[in-house]
Amino acid sequence: MRVSPPALTLLCLCGLVLFRWLLPGLAFEFPGQTLISIILVVIGVAIAMIAIRRFYEVDTTVMPDEMDRSSALVTSGIFGISRNPMYLGMAAVITGVGIGLGTWVTLAVLGLFVFWITEKQIKPEERALVKIFGSEFEDYKRKVRRWI
Numbered sequence: 001m002r003v004s005p006p007a008l009t010l011l012c013l014c015g016l017v018l019f020r021w022l023l024p025g026l027a028f029e030f031p032g033q034t035l036i037s038i039i040l041v042v043i044g045v046a047i048a049m050i051a052i053r054r055f056y057e058v059d060t061t062v063m064p065d066e067m068d069r070s071s072a073l074v075t076s077g078i079f080g081i082s083r084n085p086m087y088l089g090m091a092a093v094i095t096g097v098g099i100g101l102g103t104w105v106t107l108a109v110l111g112l113f114v115f116w117i118t119e120k121q122i123k124p125e126e127r128a129l130v131k132i133f134g135s136e137f138e139d140y141k142r143k144v145r146r147w148i
Contacts, residue, residue, distance in 0.1 A: 009090040019105040040096030048089030067128035
């Protein structure tokens with residue numbers, strides 16, 4: 001089953017809201033919770049937007065379903081920290097919203113998101129990038145971690 005990463009992120013966010021409503025007993029609160037939540041969401045969006053901008057700067061595809069149209073391997077900037085900053089940004093948004101809602105279910109939802117994105121998006125993308133960029137991608141893969 002193919003679900004776009006933004007759609008999966010939205011599903012996870014909706015799931016967090018639903019679980020918070022259905023399982024209020026699994027809620028938590030702590031001082032600074034809202035601030036931490038906002039910071040994580042802002043950082044997540046910023047990471048994703050910086051990565052998307054970098055793709056546009058080198059004129060390569062941002063769409064994961066169009067990997068065969070990749071014209072450049074982006075390895076600098078934020079891509080020197082994470083091979084998948086867009087997905088990392090989405091995970092940060094999910095974490096921030098979950099903390100803001102104060103639901104322990106965030107841990108499970110985030111775990112499922114990371115697993116799904118890794119297995120259904122990242123690994124197929126990596127196979128495609130090896131075919132397109134060969135040893136250049138293999139070298140990059142050895143130097144920079146998949147997530148962080």
